[in-house]
Amino acid sequence: MTRRHDLAALRQRLIDFAAARDWRPFHTPKNLAAALSVEAAELLEIFQWLTPEQAAAVMDDPDSAHRVRDEVADVLAYLLQFCAVLGVDPLTALAEKIDRNEHRFPRPGERPAPSSG
Incomplete structure (x- = not known):
């Protein structure tokens, strides 16, 4: 049996796995952050x-x-479950963080980007 290995499919498998075992009440943000x-x-x-x-x-x-x-x-697994519970898209969060870091930490010889606020 071939299984998809994309992030969305794996995240859904984790959600389904926990739901089938009635673990949802234990998968609170605090508990998942601690497990992570x-x-x-x-x-x-x-x-x-x-x-x-x-x-x-x-x-x-x-x-x-x-x-x-x-x-x-x-x-x-715990990070994906944490993101699912809080409605965080981990790939979007990562892309946005990289964008901010590219501005905060320019390459040697480049000037930092002007602050927008």
Whole structure:
């Protein structure tokens, strides 16, 4: 069975998964933000005591690579669920943030864009 791997389809699968298990009452913004933080910490834990060289090579080891992929998936899953509950389009939010950062942090040699307010 082929599954679509676009963001909207994955987000809907997460919504359907939670709904089928009656988890909606627990998927509050606070709970999802807390879960997201915990999963991000679990991703960080993989790298906690590694040297920069070891961290750069973490995907070379199949066991470590599997752990990284699982934690990335958990972080993304909770972020998508958080966005769904609050009605945030994550791709739009990201694009708008990049736009603001491009103005705030110009390339070397460029002037910052004038403030509009």
